[in-house]
Amino acid sequence: MAMKRREFLKIAGLSAAAGIGGFSALSLVKNGLLEASQYNRDPKELKASRWGLVIDMSKFQDKEAMRKISAICHKKHNVPEISNPSHEIKWIWTESFEHAFPGQESPYMGDEIKHQPYLVLCNHCDNPPCVRVCPTKATFKRADGIVMMDMHRCIGCRFCMAACPYGARSFNFINPRPFIKEQNPEFPTRMKGVVEKCTLCYELLAIGKPPACAEQSNGAIVFGDLKDPNSEVRKLIATNFTIRRKPDLGTLPSVFYIVSGKEKTGGHEHAG
Amino acid sequence: MYDSGKIIAGIVIFLLFVTFPFYYNMGKAVAKPDPSVDTPVIKQMEKKQCIESKQAMKTLHMQLLNDWRDAVVRDGQRLYVATDGKSYNMSLQNTCMHCHSNKKKFCDECHNYMAVKPYCWDCHIQPKEGA
Numbered sequence: 579m580a581m582k583r584r585e586f587l588k589i590a591g592l593s594a595a596a597g598i599g600g601f602s603a604l605s606l607v608k609n610g611l612l613e614a615s616q617y618n619r620d621p622k623e624l625k626a627s628r629w630g631l632v633i634d635m636s637k638f639q640d641k642e643a644m645r646k647i648s649a650i651c652h653k654k655h656n657v658p659e660i661s662n663p664s665h666e667i668k669w670i671w672t673e674s675f676e677h678a679f680p681g682q683e684s685p686y687m688g689d690e691i692k693h694q695p696y697l698v699l700c701n702h703c704d705n706p707p708c709v710r711v712c713p714t715k716a717t718f719k720r721a722d723g724i725v726m727m728d729m730h731r732c733i734g735c736r737f738c739m740a741a742c743p744y745g746a747r748s749f750n751f752i753n754p755r756p757f758i759k760e761q762n763p764e765f766p767t768r769m770k771g772v773v774e775k776c777t778l779c780y781e782l783l784a785i786g787k788p789p790a791c792a793e794q795s796n797g798a799i800v801f802g803d804l805k806d807p808n809s810e811v812r813k814l815i816a817t818n819f820t821i822r823r824k825p826d827l828g829t830l831p832s833v834f835y836i837v838s839g840k841e842k843t844g845g846h847e848h849a850g
Numbered sequence: 851m852y853d854s855g856k857i858i859a860g861i862v863i864f865l866l867f868v869t870f871p872f873y874y875n876m877g878k879a880v881a882k883p884d885p886s887v888d889t890p891v892i893k894q895m896e897k898k899q900c901i902e903s904k905q906a907m908k909t910l911h912m913q914l915l916n917d918w919r920d921a922v923v924r925d926g927q928r929l930y931v932a933t934d935g936k937s938y939n940m941s942l943q944n945t946c947m948h949c950h951s952n953k954k955k956f957c958d959e960c961h962n963y964m965a966v967k968p969y970c971w972d973c974h975i976q977p978k979e980g981a
Contacts, residue, residue, distance in 0.1 A: 617927040728923045761975055764944055769972035784928050
C-alpha cells in the first residue's frame with residue numbers, strides 16, 4: 579500500500595497523541611485510587627527548634643550506670659554486639675577524657691575528671707560534616723536538629739565516617755543480624771554495607787516520648803530544646819560551666835557536658 | 851551461497867538454543883500465585899478490609915510503601931489518613947505485618963512468581979511464622 583508522506587505524518591501524530599494521552603489517563607486512574615489519602619504528623623509528637631542534650635557527668639554513680647544506658651539503647655535499636663573491635667557497632671558508648679575532649683585536658687586535673695569514662699554519642703551537630711559529604715542525602719539534618727539516617731538510601735561509601743570527628747558512626751562490615759541477641763520486633767535492624775549511628779530516638783519523639791538514654795539516666799542526661807530559653811537544658815547550660823566535644827572544629831555539637839569532680843571525703847587533692 | 855550447509859545448520863542450532871527455555875518449559879505451567887490473608891488477626895476482623903481498597907492495595911502497595919518510608923523517615927510524618935478517613939501508623943513492620951503476619955503466603959507468594967526481590971527484609975524484621 580502506497581502512503582503519502584502527509585498521511586503518514588497524520589497517523590503518526592495521532593497515535594503519538596493517543597499514546598501520551600492514554601498514558602496520562604492511566605496514571606490519573608492510578609493516582610485517583612488514593613486521591614483522598616494524606617499524611618499527618620502524630621499530634622503526640624515532641625517538637626523543638628533544636629534538640630539538645632546536657633550530660634551531667636557527676637550524676638552517674640559509676641561506669642556500670644553508663645554501660646546500662648548504652649545496653650538499653652543498643653537493645654532498643656537492635657544494635658549488634660560484635661566483640662571484634664574492627665567490626666564493632668556503637669550508638670552510645672564510653673570514652674576517656676583525653677579521647678572525648680582532646681586539647682581540653684590539663685596536667686593538674688583531678689583524677690576523678692581525668693580517669694572517669696565519658697558517655698559519648700552522636701552530637702547532632704548544628705553544622706554536621708557528615709551531612710555535607712553524604713552523596714545520597716542518606717544522612718540529613720531534620721528541622722528539629724536531629725541528624726538522621728535514612729538507611730534506605732545509604733550506599734555504604736563511608737564518607738560520613740571519615741567526616742565525623744567524633745567517631746559516632748559505625749559501618750556494618752558484616753551482617754549484623756546473627757549478633758543481635760534479642761531482637762526488638764518494633765524496630766528494624768540494619769544490613770551489611772550501611773553506616774549507622776544514634777538517631778536521638780526519633781521513633782520515640784514521634785510518639786511523645788523522650789530518648790531512651792535520657793529517660794533511663796536518673797536525671798544525668800537532660801533532653802530539651804536548645805532554642806527555648808526556658809527549657810531545662812538551657813537553664814542547666816546557663817547555670818553550669820559546660821564543655822562540648824572538639825568545639826574548635828566548628829561543628830556546633832548539641833551535646834553539652836557538665837564536668838565537675840565529685841566531692842570526695844578523704845581528700846583526693848591532686849589539682850593544686 | 852557459499853557454505854550454505856554450515857550456515858543453515860548453524861542457524862538451526864542457534865534457533866534451537868535460543869528457544870530452548872520455551873519448549874523445555876512447555877506444558878509445565880507454574881502454579882498461579884495464591885496469596886492468602888488467612889491470619890489470626892484478620893480472621894477476627896468483622897469487616898475484612900485493608901487500609902485501602904483491595905484494588906488499590908494490589909496495584910499500588912509498592913508505591914504506597916515507598917511513599918510511606920519517605921514520609922516517615924525524611925519528613926517525620928507518621929500518620930496515614932486513608933481514603934475512608936481512618937488513620938494508621940505508617941509502619942511496615944508494626945502496621946502491615948501486624949495483620950499480614952503470614953509473610954510467606956502473603957508477600958512471597960506473588961513476589962516469587964513475578965521474580966521480584968524487594969529488599970525490605972534485609973533490615974525490617976519479619977513476623978515469626980509458626981509454619
